[in-house]
Amino acid sequence: ILTFFDQTGNPILNPGTCLVLFYVVVCRVAMKSSELLFLYGQLDPRVRHLVFSVRCWARAHSITSSIPGAWITNFSLTVMVVFFLQQRNPPILPTLDRLKELAGPSDKCDIEGNDCTIVSDLSKITLQQNTDTLEKLLQEFFEFYGNFPFKNASINIRKGKEQTKLETTALYIQNPFETTLNISKNVNATQLERFVALCRESAWLFQQKEILQQSSDSPWGFTALLLPSVTSGAGVKSRRKRKLEPASSRIKNLLDSLKIKSGETVAKKGSANARR
Template structure:
């Protein structure tokens, strides 16, 4: 699907949706049906306390919100929103069949078990499917965007809350944070108000306050937004991070269990999301490869969390993209090649640099590369365990390296949409050494697995369990022979791996807002 179509369809879907705090799910669904037909309903968390329901049309939402009252409580702020409480606790009468409430497989999404399958590729693709955002995840994210959008439209009638980053770029996981930007107009990425309204209005203009810089505008605007968020039902832990290079507001939406960030409109952020989306769909091997590399890095504690000197997920993603560009033939095109597929109407400027991205993924020719996921994965670990990080910087624009700036940190990956910025500027030399050592070990493990497959020896231990294991996990892994590692167990739990919330969006990383991935 087209990137803009995803945005439009999900936004319209959210406009037909409501979140209900329920005491009796079946009774709640039966009550909702009195306002119109339901197209979809699912629980937003494992405790089944909230239901996100989509009606067949917006008129049902309007009717429901108009009839909803308020609790008789002192000191309440009587805000009308899309988050409601069903006071009914009666059993459903079931005069007619009720729509099923989808129960999300939360355990499957977060499971640290990696089932044994015949091929490594099958295990990798299964992991990717389990971890990736599904329909319910996207519904909840766009719902939050719409709730905030409606809050702000009372003072900014054309305001639009646009999600970006992991929830749209194709590489997000089910537990990724929600990144949003406040746009002053529904015309995406058009901050020039004068240009937008040419020919639309008379000679009269609104008197407005102006600020000395975009940063001051962002700080003042977000300060106002944070105050309003304090009044939104089920929005907690609102915090201002206004002194970061890119100011943000961070909060927790309890009804859908999402950690959220909101910033001011930025063309590079949404265009970076669109760029990565094109890469995620241009070849079916890209997303599974990123999923297994990301999980491997998490299991080995190689990605940035509490320590900010480690590589971030976005850095690893661009390492993968560059590696895939260098294959012969390439698996994915360079940014320069992508631009050649864009029409003149799809061109845009960022910091006076002209770019172009084709809106239709189908315009990107299919890769002639026929390598398997297994081979590409092994090649990734081998490629970077031998890469000259000391002297070379990486560019996905050209699909080549260039001389590393003298003052650069241990790893230099050029931000393709913010030239001069290093996506991996936080990585320290010691952490890079750990990363390289882990990649050498991973390459050796994949070679051992390949030997096992060629000799047709049965390996009850799943291949991903072996790849993700560390010496710290299991003290007997290192002393024994490879053949001794495989027992009769069908599954192994990786006690050191974790699927906790990604921390790519901490303050230091926020300065590269266009690089959010999750």
């Protein structure tokens, strides 16, 4: 028999209250994480464009899925993009610790012992001058994660640098605010190997000049990255010709899918707010 106690040590007669409180705490931290990612997107237009491009690419290759499982989530992918942009020279995005340093007294936020303080006044944030194009950033994203030491290192946007992995999970991405948690603990080795292999294949595609040149009879540019992969397991084989539906139809279906999923998320949030 489980007995629940409140903060004063008195037993709680209705255990369901604990579940409600736990749910509220988790939601508050999750909302703060969403606020953080929104803030990063406000700092530089390339952030949102790169996140959308990577998510579209990931969806095309089934790296992400609407079904719960061992796949990388869109949230994890977004944090990976932020971390990558913190690693540029000069950095495009500041670390979470820096956002905390710039915060004022009114920004202080503590949720059940988790320091969720970030600056709200964007004018306090001074960005370094990085003029890399979106095309270059996308290519470097694939190169960066195609060679990232996932076996020993973890991703930490609070510090903006690699950290020694604290557990043996395939992919370790530190939760921005609940720093003892790994937001990608569900990802298994097979899915991570696919992600790395696809990153390497996409980086290779960027090096092929004919793919980057506009063409009327074959997919080119970003659309070429959305074609079915020839990746098998963790290795990347040479590309071969395949029978495909028209690239325009494929892109349209992907965009429609992303819009539908985004709409469902907004609807769920609206429903949750209505219940409050």
